[in-house]
Amino acid sequence: MTITLNVNGKNVQVDVQPNETLLDVLRNKLYITGPKEGCGNGECGACTILYNGKVVNSCLVLALEADGAEILTIEGLTKDGRLHPIQEAFIEENAFQCGFCTPGFVISTKALLDRNPNPSNEDIIEALAGNLCRCTGYQTILKAVKRAAEKLGVEK
Ligand code: FES
Ligand code: FES
Structure with a gap:
């Protein structure tokens, strides 16, 4: 079909x-x-x-x-060859090791920040609970989501 x-x-x-x-x-x-x-x-x-x-x-x-x-x-987050602020934040915080989980985390972060532009740590942990990182980079991922929220706030 x-x-x-x-x-x-x-x-x-x-x-x-x-x-x-x-x-x-x-x-x-x-x-x-x-x-x-x-x-x-x-x-x-x-x-x-x-x-x-x-x-x-x-x-x-x-x-x-x-x-x-x-x-x-x-792939849809990148516009005119420019990374999305969430992608930039993950790079700036070194929030990946092998990177296998990163696209999923970035998409879940986008959904979170679309509905809650200023999430608490608890909000972030809850929103990303369905994403696992086998390299266990959770602390840097948390920082990256915070940084992404700041960047998006500044851009508004
Ligand atoms: S590959 Fe879909 S949840 Fe793991
Ligand atoms: S960075 Fe390797 S699985 Fe998350």
Whole structure:
């Protein structure tokens, strides 16, 4: 079946199989490789995307179900070759080691700061609870989210 998705602001049509996940279609058919496959069963958050504005693990969504959905991946945050302030903040705080989890954390951070521009530490921990970092860089990630909130506040 052919489905239509809006991915990072562009409409695309893609043929999908009944058992294919949205993550597989994004990565293997649309070559959008920001979302990563870690666990493949909703535990790690490496595959996090915004799906109609909500944080979703794309490994848990069947591509067929996503027909008509609006999707944002980390690739969609970069505008005119400029990194998004959240991406800059992660770099400035060295909030990654291997980087495998980073796209998921950045997307969850975007969702958090869109709804709460000035989160407390507890708010951040709660919002990012679905994202795991096997390099255990949680302290720097926390700092990066704070820095991102500051940067976005300054830009407003
Ligand atoms: S790969 Fe989707 S939650 Fe781990
Ligand atoms: S930086 Fe390696 S998994 Fe998070």
